[in-house]
Amino acid sequence: MEDKNKEKYDSSSIQVLEGLEAVRKRPGMYIGSTSERGLHHLVWEIVDNSIDEALAGYADDIEVEVGKNNTITVKDDGRGIPVEIHPKTGKSTVETIFTVLHAGGKFGGGGYKVSGGLHGVGASVVNALSEWLEVRVYKDGNVYYQKFVNGGHSVEPLKIIDTCAEDRTGTTVTFKPDSEIFTDTTVFNFETLKVRLRELAFLNRGLRIILTDHRHDDEKIEFLYNGGISEYVKMLNENKTPIQETIIDVNGKDKDIMLEVALQYNSTYNSCIYSFVNNITTPDGGTHEDGVRRALTRILNKYGTTSGMLKTNDESLTGDDVREGLTMIISIKHPNPQFEGQTKTKLGNSEVRSIADRIFSETFERFLMEHPEEARIIVDKAMTASRARVAAKKARELTRRKGDLDITNFYGKLSDCKSKDASISEIFLVEGDSAGGSAIKGRDSITQAILPLRGKILNVEKARLDRALSNEEIRTIITAFGTGIGEEFDLSKLRYHKIIIMTDADVDGSHIRVLLLTLFYRFFRPIVEAGHVYAAQPPLFVIKHGKTIKYVLNEQERDEYLASLSPNTRYDIARMKGLGEMDAEELNETTMDINKRILRQITVEDAVSADEIFSKLMGEEVEPRREFIEEHATYVENLDI
Ligand code: TTJ
Numbered sequence: 050m051e052d053k054n055k056e057k058y059d060s061s062s063i064q065v066l067e068g069l070e071a072v073r074k075r076p077g078m079y080i081g082s083t084s085e086r087g088l089h090h091l092v093w094e095i096v097d098n099s100i101d102e103a104l105a106g107y108a109d110d111i112e113v114e115v116g117k118n119n120t121i122t123v124k125d126d127g128r129g130i131p132v133e134i135h136p137k138t139g140k141s142t143v144e145t146i147f148t149v150l151h152a153g154g155k156f157g158g159g160g161y162k163v164s165g166g167l168h169g170v171g172a173s174v175v176n177a178l179s180e181w182l183e184v185r186v187y188k189d190g191n192v193y194y195q196k197f198v199n200g201g202h203s204v205e206p207l208k209i210i211d212t213c214a215e216d217r218t219g220t221t222v223t224f225k226p227d228s229e230i231f232t233d234t235t236v237f238n239f240e241t242l243k244v245r246l247r248e249l250a251f252l253n254r255g256l257r258i259i260l261t262d263h264r265h266d267d268e269k270i271e272f273l274y275n276g277g278i279s280e281y282v283k284m285l286n287e288n289k290t291p292i293q294e295t296i297i298d299v300n301g302k303d304k305d306i307m308l309e310v311a312l313q314y315n316s317t318y319n320s321c322i323y324s325f326v327n328n329i330t331t332p333d334g335g336t337h338e339d340g341v342r343r344a345l346t347r348i349l350n351k352y353g354t355t356s357g358m359l360k361t362n363d364e365s366l367t368g369d370d371v372r373e374g375l376t377m378i379i380s381i382k383h384p385n386p387q388f389e390g391q392t393k394t395k396l397g398n399s400e401v402r403s404i405a406d407r408i409f410s411e412t413f414e415r416f417l418m419e420h421p422e423e424a425r426i427i428v429d430k431a432m433t434a435s436r437a438r439v440a441a442k443k444a445r446e447l448t449r450r451k452g453d454l455d456i457t458n459f460y461g462k463l464s465d466c467k468s469k470d471a472s473i474s475e476i477f478l479v480e481g482d483s484a485g486g487s488a489i490k491g492r493d494s495i496t497q498a499i500l501p502l503r504g505k506i507l508n509v510e511k512a513r514l515d516r517a518l519s520n521e522e523i524r525t526i527i528t529a530f531g532t533g534i535g536e537e538f539d540l541s542k543l544r545y546h547k548i549i550i551m552t553d554a555d556v557d558g559s560h561i562r563v564l565l566l567t568l569f570y571r572f573f574r575p576i577v578e579a580g581h582v583y584a585a586q587p588p589l590f591v592i593k594h595g596k597t598i599k600y601v602l603n604e605q606e607r608d609e610y611l612a613s614l615s616p617n618t619r620y621d622i623a624r625m626k627g628l629g630e631m632d633a634e635e636l637n638e639t640t641m642d643i644n645k646r647i648l649r650q651i652t653v654e655d656a657v658s659a660d661e662i663f664s665k666l667m668g669e670e671v672e673p674r675r676e677f678i679e680e681h682a683t684y685v686e687n688l689d690i
Contacts, residue, residue: 065138065148065149065201068148068149068150068173069148069150069173069176069177069200069201070177070200071150072150072173072174072177072178073177073178073200073230076178076230079174080094080174080178083230083231083232083233084233084234085233085234085238085241087231088226088231088233088234088235088237089237089238089241089242089245091121091175091178091179091224091226092113092121092123092237092242093245094171094172094174094175095121095123095172095175095222095224096111096113096123096246096249097328098123098125098172098220099111099123099124099125099127099220100249100253100256100328102125102127102128102220103125103127103253103256104253104382105127107127107128108125108126108127108219109126109255109256109257110125110126110257110258110259111123111124111125111256111257111258111259112124112125112258112259112260112261113242113246113258113259113260113261114260114261114262114263115237115239115242115260115261115262115263115264116223116263116264117263117264118225119225119226119235119236119237119264120223120224120225121223121224121225121226121237122221122222122223123221123222123223124219124220124221124222125219125220125221126218126219127218127219127220128188128218129186129187129188129193129218129219129220130142130143130146130184130186130220131143132186132188132193132207140206140207141193141195141206141207143184143186143193143195143207144195144203144206144207146171146172146173147172147173147176147182147184147195147197147201148173148176148197148201148203149173150171150173150174151171151173172222173201175224176197176200176201176224177200177201178200178226178227178230178231179197179200179201179224179225179226179227180198180199180200180225180226180227180228181196181197181198181199181224181225182196182197182201182222182223182224182225183195183196183197183222183223183224184196184220184221184222185220185221185222186219186220186221187213187217187218187219187220187221188217188218189215190212190213190214190215190217191209191211191212191213192209192210192211192212192213193207193208193209193210194207194208194209194210194211195207195208200227239260239262239265239268242260243260243270246258246260246272247270247272248281249272249328250272250273250274251272251274251277251278251280251281251284251378252277252278252281252325252328252380253277253328254274254275254276254277254278255273255274255275255277256273257271257272257273258271258272258273259271259272260272276298277309277311278298278309278310278311278378278380279296279298279311281311281378282296282311282312282313282376282377282378283296283313285321285376286313286315286376289315289316289317289376290315290316291313291314291315291316292314292315292316292374292426292427292430293313293314293423293426293427294423295313295416295420295423296311296312296313297310297311297312297313297412297413297416298310298311299311299408299409299412299413300412301408301409301411301412302408303404303407303408305383305384306381306382306383306384306400306401306404307381307382308337308379308380308381308404308405308408308409309378309379309380309381310341310377310378310379310380310409311377311378312375312376312377312378313376314374314375314376314426314427314430315374315376316374317373317374318373318374318434319373319374320372320373320374320375320376320377321375321376321377322338322342322372322375322376322377322378322379323377323378323379324337324338324378324379324380324396325378325379325380325381326380326381326382326383326386326388326396327381327382327383327386328380330394331388331394331395331396332394333390333392333394333395334395334396335388335389335395335396335397335398335401336396336397336398336399336400336401336402336405337379337381337396337401337402337405338379338396338405339402339405340401340402340403340404340405340406340409341377341379341405341406341409342368342372343402343406344405344406344407344409344410344413345368345371345372345409345413346366346367346368346371347410348410348413348414348417349366349371349417349427349428349431350365350366351414352414352417352424352428353366353428353431353432356421356424356425356428358425358428358429358432359428359432363432363435364435364439366428366431366432366434366435367435367438369434369438370431370432370434370435370438371431371434373430373431373434374430379405381396381401381405383396383398383401385398386398437571441534441572462500462501462522462525463498463499463500463525463529464489464492464494464498464499464500465498465529466492466494466495466496466497466498466545467494467495468495468496471543471544471545471546472546473496473546474496474497474498474544474545474546474547475496475497475498475545475546475547475548475549476497476498476499476500476529476530476544476545476547476548476549477492477497477498477499477500477549477551477585477641478500478502478526478548478549478550478551478565479499479500479501479502479551479552479628480502480551480552480553480557480558480561480628481501481502481503481627481628481629482501482503483629484501484551484627484628484629484631484636485499485500485501485502486501487628487629487631487632487633487635487636488501488551488633488636488641489501489633490633491632491633491634491635491636491637491641492637492641493641493642493643497641498529498545500522500525500526500529502522502561503522523568526565526568527572529544529545530543530544530545530548530573530576531543531544532573532576534572534573538572538573538575540575540576540579543576543581545581546581547581547583547648548569548576548581548582548583549583549584549585549648550562550565550566550582550583550584550585550651551584551585551587551628551640552584552585552628553587553627553628554587554589555627562584562659563659563662566582566651566655566656566659567656567659567662569582569651569656570653570656570657570659574653574656577651577652577653577656578653580650582650582651582656583648583649583650583651584648584649584651585640585641585646585648586602586640586646586647586648586649587625587628587631587636587639587640588600588601588602588625588639588640589601589602589603589604589607589624589625590604590606590607590622590623590624590625591622591623591625592607592610592611592621592622592623593620593621593622593623594614594620594621600625600635600638600639602647607622628640
C-alpha cells in the first residue's frame with residue numbers, strides 16, 4: 050500500500066518537474082525579467098496569495114521578513130492552504146499549488162483574485178526559481194510542512210511536523226531565490242519592498258502589513274490604514290499645500306465591481322493620478338480612470354454653471370483645467386478584469402466606464418453641494434487654469450500671426466540690436482519710458498536690444514496672468530524672444546541669450562520683476578532653466594568725492610566705501626531715485642557696460658518663489674494683497690540685491 054502510493058507520487062512528480070523546468074529555461078516569460086525587478090516579483094507573487102485571503106475576509110495580518118541571507122518569509126493568519134489530496138494530481142493541494150503551473154487561482158475559494166499582466170502566475174513559478182522553499186500550514190492544531198529544493202523538487206510529501214494551538218490558522222512560506230537564475234543580484238531592496246507593501250496597505254483598508262529586515266538591526270515597519278486610499282492621498286499631499294480641507298472619499302459598488310476614489314486639490318499646477326485594479330497599478334489608465342475623469346469634468350462644469358461662477362461667456366472647463374493641482378487615487382476591485390495594451394497595464398472592460406462615472410459623480414456632486422466653500426475653491430482653481438490656457442492659446446496665435454499691424458507696433462517699441470547672433474545678443478526689459486530712452490542712448494547697439502516697459506500698463510497689482518498675456522508689452526516680449534510659446538515653444542529660436550530685467554529696486558520694480566519671472570516660469574520655463582534670464586543691478590547710492598563719482602549697490606558697500614575715505618574728505622551721498630534719474634552715460638557705466646556691470650543670473654528657484662508670490666498677489670481682495678506685499682517687501686527686494 051505504502052509502496053504503491055510512493056510510485057504514483059513519483060510518476061506524477063516527473064510531469065510536474067517538466068513544467069517547472071520550462072519556467073527555469075525562460076524565467077522572463079513568467080516574471081518579466083531576472084533583474085532586481087524580477088527578483089522582487091517573487092515576493093509579490095507570494096504576498097498576493099495572502100492578500101487574496103485578506104480580501105476574501107479571512108486574514109487580517111500579513112508579515113514579510115527579509116532574512117539575514119536574503120531569504121523571504123511571508124506569513125498570514127488566513128485559513129491556511131488546503132492540505133487534503135487534490136483529486137486531479139493525487140497530491141496535497143499544498144504541493145499542487147507549489148508544483149503545478151497556473152494552479153494558483155483554481156484552488157481559491159472565489160472572490161477577487163490579484164491577477165493580471167505578469168501577476169498571478171503563482172507560487173509554482175516562485176518555487177521553480179528558488180534554491181529552496183519551505184511551506185508551513187497551521188490548522189486543526191497541526192503544523193503541516195513541506196520543503197522543495199533546486200527549483201521545485203519536493204524532498205518528501207506534505208507531513209505533520211508539530212502541533213499548534215487548536216484555533217491557530219495560517220500559511221507561512223520561506224524561500225531563497227536561486228542565484229543561478231538571478232545573476233544580477235539576489236539582494237532584496239528594503240525601500241522597494243517598503244513602498245509596495247505600504248501601497249498594498251493603503252489599497253486594502255484595515256489590512257495590517259508588517260515588514261521586518263533581519264539584515265539591518267531587525268528594522269520593523271508596520272502599515273495599517275483604516276482610512277485606506279484617502280490616507281494615501283494625504284501622504285502624497287504631505288509636502289504640498291492642500292487648498293481644501295477635506296480629502297474627498299468615494300466608495301460604491303455595482304454588482305461585483307467595487308470602486309473607491311480619494312482626492313484632494315493642492316496649490317501646484319500638476320496632477321497626480323494613480324489608478325489600480327485589484328491592487329495592480331494601471332499606469333496607462335483604462336475604463337475605470339476614464340469614467341472618473343469624465344465625471345469630474347462634467348460635475349465641476351455643472352456646479353460652476355448652477356452656482357453662477359461660470360458665466361455664459363466663459364469657456365467650459367476642460368479635463369486639463371479640472372486636473373490642475375489634483376491628487377487622486379482610483380481603485381477598483383473587479384472579478385474578471387481584462388487588461389489591454391502592449392504591457393497589459395490598461396483596463397479594458399467597457400462596462401466599467403459608466404459604472405465608475407455614475408458612482409463617482411453621485412458622491413462628488415453631493416460633496417460639492419454640502420461643502421460650498423470648498424466647491425468654490427476647486428471651481429475657482431479650475432477657472433484660473435482655464436483662463437491661463439485660453440490666454441496661452443491667444444498668445445500662441447498672436448506670435449504665429451505675422452500681421453502687419455502687430456509688426457509695425459512691434460518695431461515701434463523694440464529697439465533691436467544689429468547682431469543676428471543670439472549668443473552675443475542681449476535684450477534689456479527696462480522699466481519705464483524714461484529709463485528706456487536713456488538705455489537706448491547708452492547701449493551698445495550691435496549687441497544690446499532695448500524694450501521699454503510702461504510701468505503703468507504693467508501694474509501687476511491687479512493683473513492676473515491671463516490678462517497680463519493680453520497686455521501689449523508682454524505680447525511684444527513674446528514676439529521679441531522668437532521662441533513661440535506653449536506646445537510650439539522652441540528654445541533654439543531664442544533671439545537673445547541674455548534676457549536682462551532692468552527695474553528699480555523699489556516696490557513697483559519688484560512687482561514688475563515678479564510678473565516677468567512668473568511669466569517666464571509658466572510659459573518659457575526652459576529659458577529660465579537654461580540660465581538665459583538675468584536681473585540687472587542698478588546702484589542704490591551715488592557718492593561724489595571731489596571729482597570722483599562712485600556708484601554703490603547697497604548700504605554695506607556704501608559704508609565700506611565711506612570708511613575707506615579719510616573723515617574730513619567725505620561730503621556728498623545721494624540715494625538714487627531710480628533708473629529714470631540716470632542719464633545715458635550713467636546707465637551705461639553702472640548697469641549696462643559688459644565690462645563694468647554686475648548681473649545676477651535668475652535661477653529656477655527664484656522663478657518658483659516669484660510664482661508663489663504672484664499666486665498670492667492674484668487674490669481679489671485688496672487688503673490681504675497689500676499686507677502681503679508689505680510683509681514681503683524685504684524678501685522681494687532680496688530677489689536681486
Ligand atoms: C483557499 O480556499 C480554501 C481555504 O484556504 C484558502 C487559501 O488557500 N488561503 C491561503 C493561501 N491563505 N494564504 C495562502 C497562501 C499564503 C502564502 C504565503 C503563500 C501561498 C502560496 C498561499
